[in-house]
Amino acid sequence: MKLTVDEKIKNVPHYPKAMMYGFEDGWTILSSNENPFPPSPKVISAVLDALPTLNRYPGGEAELKAAIAASYSLEAGQVLIGNGSNELIEMCLKAMQHPTKNGVIISEPSFAFYQIAAQVYGFEVKKVPVTDMSVDLTKLKDLIDEKTRLIFLNNPLNPTGTIFEEKAFDEFVRSIPDDILIVVDEAYAEFAENTSFPQSIQYINSFPVIVLRTFSKAYGLAGLRVGYGLGEASLMSFLERTKQPFSVNTIALIAARTALSDKDYLKKILENNKKGKQFFYKTLEGLSLEYVPTEANFFLIKVGPEAGTITKKLFDKEVLVRFMGAYGLSDYIRVTIGTMEENTRFIEVLKKLL
Ligand SMILES: Cc1ncc(COP(=O)(O)O)c(C=O)c1O
Incomplete structure (x- = not known):
């Protein structure tokens, strides 16, 4: 019997998406410039x-x-x-x-x-x-x-x-x-x-x-x-x-x-990234926070001398970003552009910390 892609995927046991990091589902992982979406269904098939x-x-x-x-x-x-x-x-x-x-x-x-x-x-x-x-x-x-x-x-x-x-x-x-x-x-x-x-x-x-x-x-x-x-x-x-x-x-x-x-998958990923970028630029400008405009799927935000502490506090709220101290940019955090849901969650938590 030949299964459709959807049927095949349905038969795969579900693993929490963040399990490999030792974190439970629900963490917002914006620290390693990964693609926030699973591979295309054609790839999984x-x-x-x-x-x-x-x-x-x-x-x-x-x-x-x-x-x-x-x-x-x-x-x-x-x-x-x-x-x-x-x-x-x-x-x-x-x-x-x-x-x-x-x-x-x-x-x-x-x-x-x-x-x-x-x-x-x-x-x-x-x-x-x-x-x-x-x-x-x-x-x-x-x-x-x-x-x-x-x-x-x-x-x-x-x-x-x-x-x-x-x-x-x-x-x-x-x-x-x-x-x-x-x-x-x-x-x-x-x-x-x-x-x-x-x-x-x-x-x-x-x-x-x-x-x-x-x-x-x-x-x-x-x-x-x-x-x-x-x-x-x-x-x-x-x-x-x-x-x-x-x-x-x-x-x-x-x-x-x-x-x-799979050109459609790539198109979807690039569109999401573009939308995420625009969302971040607009929101950060509203918060008067400096950022470095990006050509990638991540970008730097200048959060000031407390950047290391803010990174830790974000972690305590299950949001992962990268503190840039080790790169000589100790006022900055690097944030991967995620799904719109993840981007919004990061901004909500950041706002409370600031
Ligand atoms: C600039 C740059 N080059 C290479 C790599 C490594 O990529 P790969 O997963 O293909 O080894 C990374 C991973 O983050 C990267 O940021």
């Missing part, structure tokens, strides 16, 4: 169908590469799949290890894993402070020296949500020596609305540029760990040598391929 094949090692990486390549009009050899984009960050570092040319440049603040992974693989990390909460490509270029091996750019930038634009990126890429690998981490690119967001993928054939994307955010598959990299074919084949075989599991491969084809 494809995953359920794949369960009986789990006695086999994963197949389907070639199919996912082909589907991603087709969506960008690239060749399959220009795509690398990883266990989250975190694995691709590691692959870049592993492949580029060198006894003396061991410098990495990152923006500060930026996604914490760049520094952690770079140090694990023996690189020396130099950090360039943001200017007006944005990656400063000019200052970054000034820090390049004979040891520089890799540059990690993050666009939109986690944790500020800002972007650098096409023109600045173009000038930057053209000015960098071609023995330096530029990794452009675009984990949140799908959310960017600014039309000047760089077309970075157009640079991969002519410059040592790798673009990283993920299924963890807009596609709602953070729990499955699938990311991908796009770059010039011989570079990608070189990086692939550092990858553990079968690092992306069967279910993740099938889910990602299905998610990529």
Whole structure:
């Protein structure tokens, strides 16, 4: 008997959505820039169908590469799949290890894993402070020296949500020596609305540029760990040598391929994000609270010197956000845009605390 998607989903036992964090249902989790919605029903259906094949090692990486390549009009050899984009960050570092040319440049603040992974693989990390909460490509270029091996750019930038634009990126890429690998981490690119967001993928054939994307955010598959990299074919084949075989599991491969084809789901997610953004901007302006306008699914709110205490008090009310003290922004909290219900609950609790 063939079940419909709805029937299949109905037969899956219900687990409280926040169980993996050790929290009960009802918590408002706006701390890790996750997608607030479950994966698309088409993804859940494809995953359920794949369960009986789990006695086999994963197949389907070639199919996912082909589907991603087709969506960008690239060749399959220009795509690398990883266990989250975190694995691709590691692959870049592993492949580029060198006894003396061991410098990495990152923006500060930026996604914490760049520094952690770079140090694990023996690189020396130099950090360039943001200017007006944005990656400063000019200052970054000034820090390049004979040891520089890799540059990690993050666009939109986690944790500020800002972007650098096409023109600045173009000038930057053209000015960098071609023995330096530029990794452009675009984990949140799908959310960017600014039309000047760089077309970075157009640079991969002519410059040592790798673009990283993920299924963890807009596609709602953070729990499955699938990311991908796009770059010039011989570079990608070189990086692939550092990858553990079968690092992306069967279910993740099938889910990602299905998610990529479900355009309606992506549209719904992006619309929710846009609506959430407008709600937050209007509400925070009404409360005279400063915020950093965002191109991502999270943003910074300046709540003042009590930001750490406010984060704790929000936690006591079962609302999770991220205090930015560890990122040198001790007046700020970072808030993920959730469902409208979650956004409203966060604002209600915040208002009482202020
Ligand atoms: C900027 C950035 N890059 C990469 C990642 C890692 O994503 P993935 O889940 O694909 O490993 C994150 C996760 O939050 C992120 O914020």
